[in-house]
Amino acid sequence: MNTGTLGLYRPGTSPLHRARAGTKLLGLAALGLGSVFLTTWQTVTAALALVVALYAVAGLPPRTMLRQVRPMLFIVVFVAVFHVWTAGWVRAYEVLGVILLLVLAAALVTLTTPVSAMVDAVVAAAGGLRRFGVDPERLGLILMLGIRCVPLMSTLVAEVREAQSARGTRSLRAFAVPLIVRALREADAMGEALVARGVDD
């Protein structure tokens, strides 16, 4: 099963692992905002080198790093071809570099931060929204379920594809209908389990 960009947490004791989840999320947000200023190939290269170095600091091998970007290979190729054609090699490198930088940085945060710590950080940060009627715990739950549903949907897709192959059909409808029906059933079952575990109390 490919959980690709889900970038599940890898336990460790590196400085990045020990850093607070909120600090890492703020750093990621700052990098996202700051990326608009990475307008030359030199600054893009420097930023990429920094993120690659942080993977080393976190004790994550190059294989793990490459696995984070492999699922977006199609987009990378598409964007590269488009930009080389319309704006040249240098511009293509800058655009792709920024995309890879952000994906690698986001994956680095999830690889070095337990989801529960990330959820705690989001819940704490959203505390001020209570006065507007927003329940921070619900926001945290949405985040948790979003992450949980990636492998769940991945499994469903694999099972439906397998069933399709067994019946020798490749039509889109034969793929989409059982997938949607099963996804809705899984959603119902998970909702029931959440209630049983006292989430709605």
Add this chain to the structure above:
Amino acid sequence: MRVEVDHVSHVYPGPSPRRVLDDVTVELTQRRVGVIGANGSGKSTFLRLMNGLIVPDAGHVRVDGLDTAKDAREVRRRVGFCFTDPDNQIIMPTVAEDVAFGLRKAKLPKDEVAGRVDVLLRRFGLEGHAEHPAHLLSGGQKQLLALASVLITEPDLLIMDEPTTLLDLRNAAEIGRVVGELDQSVLLATHHLYLLESFDRVLVFDGGRIVADDAPGPAIAFYRELMGVA
């Protein structure tokens, strides 16, 4: 723990409404109660009444005097529920996080949560998997994880809806062994009849009604005859 089911009926609405429970009355006080019956006989609906997942259309369900329709929150603190498919019950990405999830609202110190999680993981032989992705465990390990995730809140009564249906014989037997060692009262529905041999009482469901209520031996014999496989 005392569970009172008082003249309970339940109908699933739809184009052709289906009456799944029909005027069921029973009182449960034993520590180990089994529930058996054919698919669609009303077992799962009956179990879901116990912690307010389903509120009956008619009648009342009381757990230690608490009405599941009015006191659902308090009832759910006392009654844990284990589903057939553990994948639907696992919420957090890693094993330890999923077990700890049930304590989020309790706002306990992190050390205490970690200690309680550790005890449960050791008890179920999952201590080596604490940081592993929960969805990559084997079927038997996932069901043990689901069980640990329910037990972390220390319920008085554990409801288990066919927890061994998706498991092979060895894992089913392991779940049976673990259930046998629990301190909690257990209400277990299963098609693996041998799991109920040491139980105090077994209810047989058919057509939304309890058609037999006896010790395991006679109840299972009645069920086999009912199914025509005696």
